[in-house]
Amino acid sequence: MLTDYHWHLRTDEDRSRSEDFAFTRENVDRYLVAAEEVGVEELGCSEHIYQFHQALDLWRNPYWERQARDDLDAYCEFVRTTPLRLGLEVDYVPGAEDRTASLLEERDLDYVLGSVHFVGDRAVDMEGEYDIWQADGDPDSVWRRYFQLLAEAARSGLFDVLAHPDLVKKWGPLRPLPERDPRFYYEPAVEAIAESGITVEVSTAGLRKPVGEIYPAPDLARMCAEAGARFSLSSDAHVPGEIGYGYERAVEEMRAWGIDEIAVFDRRTRSLEALG
Numbered sequence: 001m002l003t004d005y006h007w008h009l010r011t012d013e014d015r016s017r018s019e020d021f022a023f024t025r026e027n028v029d030r031y032l033v034a035a036e037e038v039g040v041e042e043l044g045c046s047e048h049i050y051q052f053h054q055a056l057d058l059w060r061n062p063y064w065e066r067q068a069r070d071d072l073d074a075y076c077e078f079v080r081t082t083p084l085r086l087g088l089e090v091d092y093v094p095g096a097e098d099r100t101a102s103l104l105e106e107r108d109l110d111y112v113l114g115s116v117h118f119v120g121d122r123a124v125d126m127e128g129e130y131d132i133w134q135a136d137g138d139p140d141s142v143w144r145r146y147f148q149l150l151a152e153a154a155r156s157g158l159f160d161v162l163a164h165p166d167l168v169k170k171w172g173p174l175r176p177l178p179e180r181d182p183r184f185y186y187e188p189a190v191e192a193i194a195e196s197g198i199t200v201e202v203s204t205a206g207l208r209k210p211v212g213e214i215y216p217a218p219d220l221a222r223m224c225a226e227a228g229a230r231f232s233l234s235s236d237a238h239v240p241g242e243i244g245y246g247y248e249r250a251v252e253e254m255r256a257w258g259i260d261e262i263a264v265f266d267r268r269t270r271s272l273e274a275l276g
């Protein structure tokens with residue numbers, strides 16, 4: 001079994017089209033065709049929560065206010081008319097756990113990806129006005145806070161999957177890196193992953209980013225595997241050609257980390273299938 005549970009129908013490019021193309025059967029079919037070509041059997045889309053106006057009940061950051069244009073219920077209804085699994089990529093917003101829980105419980109989702117993009121009001125993966133590295137150049141502080149939030153996200157019980165678990169490394173050598181052994185930062189997150197039983201996402205998106213490495217890094221993946229974690233597999237595609245991106249390499253690396261099963265989701269229930 002190969003899955004792709006983390007990718008987006010709504011893209012930046014799509015925003016500039018005059019007609020609304022994202023949530024149309026024509027758009028979905030492009031992804032279904034691409035998945036079939038690369039042998040990905042199980043496909044689910046996971047739009048960003050902040051694209052929906054309902055997200056503003058959770059957090060009112062200026063970036064979210066600009067993005068929040070779609071209706072979450074219309075999205076859910078649309079995806080249910082297609083063969084796709086219904087997912088959502090949801091930021092962990094500290095302090096908004098109860099509001100996040102009710103927003104998710106009210107919808108009939110197959111799975112929820114939990115993400116940490118923002119540390120405070122700046123993001124680890126964005127350039128420009130929200131770039132955390134412009135505001136706080138101290139890698140020790142950024143990495144420590146990032147992995148603490150990741151641990152809190154795991155323990156919150158809000159999410160089925162922890163998305164791109166070491167996203168903080170995205171820029172590779174283009175941003176300062178901490179001097180310590182990264183395992184120091186991973187430790188609290190791995191403990192939380194083990195205690196919560198949350199699924200850890202293996203994401204090939206890192207291969208397309210300056211870091212040039214799958215999320216999670218081999219050391220983090222091995223620590224999670226040793227702690228008994230389960231894994232899912234995704235590409236974080238933003239165009240059909242990225243579905244199943246780098247999967248040969250991902251499957252090879254996963255086997256080297258001791259992983260031979262991947263998670264599949266149905267109405268927020270996980271089961272395991274043989275990998276590959």
Ligand SMILES: [Zn+2]
Nearest residue numbers: 089115163164
């Ligand atoms: Zn993300």
Ligand SMILES: [Zn+2]
Nearest residue numbers: 006007089236
């Ligand atoms: Zn994503």
